[in-house]
Amino acid sequence: MEASKKEIEGDSDNVPKALVTGCAGFIGSTLTDRLLADGFEVIGIDRFSDYYARELKEQNLAAAMQHPRFTLIEEDIVEMDAFPVVDYVFHLAAQAGVRASWGRSFDIYTRDNIQATQRLLDFYATDATASPRLKRFVYSSSSSVYGDIELPMREDRMVQPVSPYGVSKLAAEHLCYLYRKNFCVPTVSLRYFTVYGPRQRPDMGINKFVRAIQKGDPITIYGDGTQTRDFTYIDDAVEANVAAALAAPLSGKPAYLGETFNIGGGNRISVRDLIAAIEGATGKTARIEYADEQKGDVQDTWAAAAKAEQGLGWSAKVRIHEGLRRYVAWIDGGL
Numbered sequence: 173m174e175a176s177k178k179e180i181e182g183d184s185d186n187v188p189k190a191l192v193t194g195c196a197g198f199i200g201s202t203l204t205d206r207l208l209a210d211g212f213e214v215i216g217i218d219r220f221s222d223y224y225a226r227e228l229k230e231q232n233l234a235a236a237m238q239h240p241r242f243t244l245i246e247e248d249i250v251e252m253d254a255f256p257v258v259d260y261v262f263h264l265a266a267q268a269g270v271r272a273s274w275g276r277s278f279d280i281y282t283r284d285n286i287q288a289t290q291r292l293l294d295f296y297a298t299d300a301t302a303s304p305r306l307k308r309f310v311y312s313s314s315s316s317v318y319g320d321i322e323l324p325m326r327e328d329r330m331v332q333p334v335s336p337y338g339v340s341k342l343a344a345e346h347l348c349y350l351y352r353k354n355f356c357v358p359t360v361s362l363r364y365f366t367v368y369g370p371r372q373r374p375d376m377g378i379n380k381f382v383r384a385i386q387k388g389d390p391i392t393i394y395g396d397g398t399q400t401r402d403f404t405y406i407d408d409a410v411e412a413n414v415a416a417a418l419a420a421p422l423s424g425k426p427a428y429l430g431e432t433f434n435i436g437g438g439n440r441i442s443v444r445d446l447i448a449a450i451e452g453a454t455g456k457t458a459r460i461e462y463a464d465e466q467k468g469d470v471q472d473t474w475a476a477a478a479k480a481e482q483g484l485g486w487s488a489k490v491r492i493h494e495g496l497r498r499y500v501a502w503i504d505g506g507l
């Protein structure tokens with residue numbers, strides 16, 4: 173679908189205008205709904221990649237598509253020459269998934285995660301109309317950039333990703349930094365720690381576990397189940413984007429531009445304890461099968477929370493048992 177002249181140039185009313193890339197995905201669609209509810213005009217870009225079913229992405233976008241302040245541009249960022257003139261860019265488009273990032277598939281990761289980010293940053297750095305209007309460029313990074321480092325994971329520690337996916341997300345983070353430094357693009361990078369909740373991608377653990385346990389199917393745990401994750405509820409991840417874009421910096425100056433922040437739910441639990449919590453939420457018993465550890469998976473993730481609290485005024489609100497209860501209720505609602 174070609175972007176129209178109005179979409180690219182923007183218009184002059186006072187409604188805040190946002191671009192959400194990856195708007196049909198799990199987090200992007202939820203952020204889109206939130207911004208629309210908050211009164212934004214939202215332009216979404218998504219290429220409906222085949223990583224998972226298009227039908228799920230269309231369901232994600234169903235409400236937004238009915239909204240008068242939403243416009244969808246179905247395009248591949250890498251193929252676009254110009255992007256909408258907006259106040260805020262929320263860049264979520266990416267090829268996600270750690271385990272699929274090996275071998276020839278890495279080409280997709282370098283394209284969708286690194287090249288696409290560079291295209292966007294370069295446009296907002298240099299376009300004479302878009303550049304002055306842009307107030308914030310919020311990039312969705314990942315805890316996968318850390319690798320197996322000392323816990324809790326702090327933003328100022330050396331990072332050493334252990335998956336090709338993590339490398340691609342880190343490269344894009346570096347691009348955000350260097351476009352900030354050289355061209356003053358107002359970037360902020362958010363390192364999400366395993367996001368879950370309604371619309372979660374079908375390849376992700378909690379989605380697979382809840383659906384299998386409800387059906388009585390076996391679930392596979394890779395490794396011995398002692399590995400831990402700091403789970404983050406979707407509404408908290410969305411709120412972090414809004415905070416990164418809008419929150420008045422505590423110092424009175426946007427000192428956080430060019431910086432990275434952990435977005436972790438404060439819900440670090442082992443995979444075994446997670447299964448027990450899902451059993452509690454569903455009222456059903458899991459049938460567990462164990463398999464070898466997967467290459468690229470880290471043993472633990474745990475976000476140090478202080479920097480996001482101090483820099484963005486953001487902290488996670490939803491505890492894991494409450495988040496699972498909401499997620500199970502959403503699935504029980506037929507989705």
Ligand SMILES: NC(=O)c1ccc[n+]([C@@H]2O[C@H](COP(=O)([O-])OP(=O)(O)OC[C@H]3O[C@@H](n4cnc5c(N)ncnc54)[C@H](O)[C@@H]3O)[C@@H](O)[C@H]2O)c1
Pocket residue numbers: 193194195196197198199200217218219220221222223229247248249250263264265266267268283284288312313314315341363364365366367368373
């Ligand atoms: N879900 C998590 O737990 C998690 C954790 C850490 C980081 N992240 C990051 O958050 C972001 C969103 O993740 P998600 O789970 O919602 O993924 P998702 O796969 O549901 O959504 C990503 C969307 O981006 C689109 N896309 C990919 N490449 C594109 C391109 N070149 N042009 C246009 N659209 C393109 C896809 O079609 C997809 O709809 C990603 O950047 C991901 O790396 C997610």
